[in-house]
Amino acid sequence: MGRLSLRIDLPQGRIGPGKIALLEAIAREGSISAAARAQAMSYRRAWALVESIGEVLGEPGVTASPGGAGGGGAVLTAAGRKLVADYRAIERAAERVAARRLSALASRLSAG
Template sequence: MASLSLRIDLDPEGRIGPGKIELLEKIASLGSISAAGRAMGMSYRRAWDLVEETNQIFGQPVASPQVGGKNGGGAMLTPLGLALVARFRAIERAVSDAARDHIAALQREVAVDQGRDAPLPRQPKVKAKA
């Protein structure tokens, strides 16, 4: 089934897409950058680099580390991080809603094209008697 993936290119060089947004959502739900990274199959270093890249894009933190506690520190999203996730998901829903009919039409065309590209079944040869 066809799907739509959204990436927003921000000036001058920033990009926000489903990967960074999923990472922020996992940080919010798991309370840890390292746990969020593990849940997505990436190293703590990669997860931290993506958070730092997002911080740089917006000029302020989207996640903040939490210190101490019995089980060590953790992280939580800042108000900006929460707003970023909410806005991205709202844009994603709006784009998906607007494109739904066109995407379905494209998917139908793929199904039709696949049928055309398949080799035609061989017809049995019939020998006529003379």
């Protein structure tokens, strides 16, 4: 079967699977650098995405503390957690609605 990929274009900017996966990785890994490695992206790219998420939200989606001897870290803010939850809920709803047509499309294309 085919797979649906969701991108949401808002007046403030775009949210898609890459930004959401990065937020989920930050929540899981506890740092932006570890999340960047887990997502196979540069630290610089991860920071740029974190900043763009903040612009879309109008507030930070991630709170980071500086690294160093005591370590650093990053956590999602309430707004960041809510963004992930909303995106995943919209994605699940879209997948439910599109499942039959995606399956039919995939079957038709594989038969041809």
